[in-house]
Amino acid sequence: MAVKTLRLALSASGNCEMVDITDHVDSLLSDCSIQDGTVTIFVPGSTGGLTTIEYEPGLLRDFPAMFDRLIPKKMTYAHDQTWHDGNGHSHVRASLLGPSLTVPFLEKRMLLGTWQQIVFIDFDVRPRNRRLILQVVGD
Numbered sequence: 001m002a003v004k005t006l007r008l009a010l011s012a013s014g015n016c017e018m019v020d021i022t023d024h025v026d027s028l029l030s031d032c033s034i035q036d037g038t039v040t041i042f043v044p045g046s047t048g049g050l051t052t053i054e055y056e057p058g059l060l061r062d063f064p065a066m067f068d069r070l071i072p073k074k075m076t077y078a079h080d081q082t083w084h085d086g087n088g089h090s091h092v093r094a095s096l097l098g099p100s101l102t103v104p105f106l107e108k109r110m111l112l113g114t115w116q117q118i119v120f121i122d123f124d125v126r127p128r129n130r131r132l133i134l135q136v137v138g139d
Contacts, residue, residue: 002034006134008041012048012122016064016093020055021132022110022117028134029108036107037138042100044133047090047124049097055117067093067123090123097121105138 006028012019021041029039041050053059077088101118104111112118122128 001037001137001139004032004034004136006032006136008132008134009129010120010132011127011129012120013127014047014090014122014124016067017122018053018055018060018063019120019122020117021120022055022112025103025118025134026110029105029110029136032108032136034108034136034138036105037136038102038104039110040100040102040135040137041118042133042135043094043120044099044131046099047087047094047122047128048130049094049099049121049123050101051097051119051121052101052103052112052116053119054115055119056115063121071096085125087123087125090125093123094121097123 008024010019025041043050071089071093073089079088079091080086
């Protein structure tokens with residue numbers, strides 16, 4: 001069993017921006033020597049998250065709207081009272097979604113559903129350059 005650790009750099013504008021990273025992950029897998037296994041994508045940091053979604057205009061509006069209903073920006077957050085950086089909601093949203101996602105692949109092709117894409121969501125309140133970690137495990 002082999003393990004490869006790769007990195008994916010991307011820029012995001014924050015405020016619940018959703019970035020489709022499926023093609024980037026696919027490209028990194030195609031260049032990897034491992035044929036079959038799993039890839040785990042991980043977000044270092046506490047204001048970004050990962051999930052799969054059908055990356056289409058309606059859901060690109062619905063998903064952020066869901067976070068606005070569940071974890072509103074204009075609530076009082078103890079994090080903001082402590083650090084005064086205005087991103088308490090960003091931390092709560094990211095921790096609810098989670099920092100990692102694992103996808104199986106076979107013959108260097110991810111086993112995603114037809115309408116399923118991998119998305120990074122940047123919950124922070126300002127633009128950021130991100131570096132995601134991909135760990136590929138398999139044969």
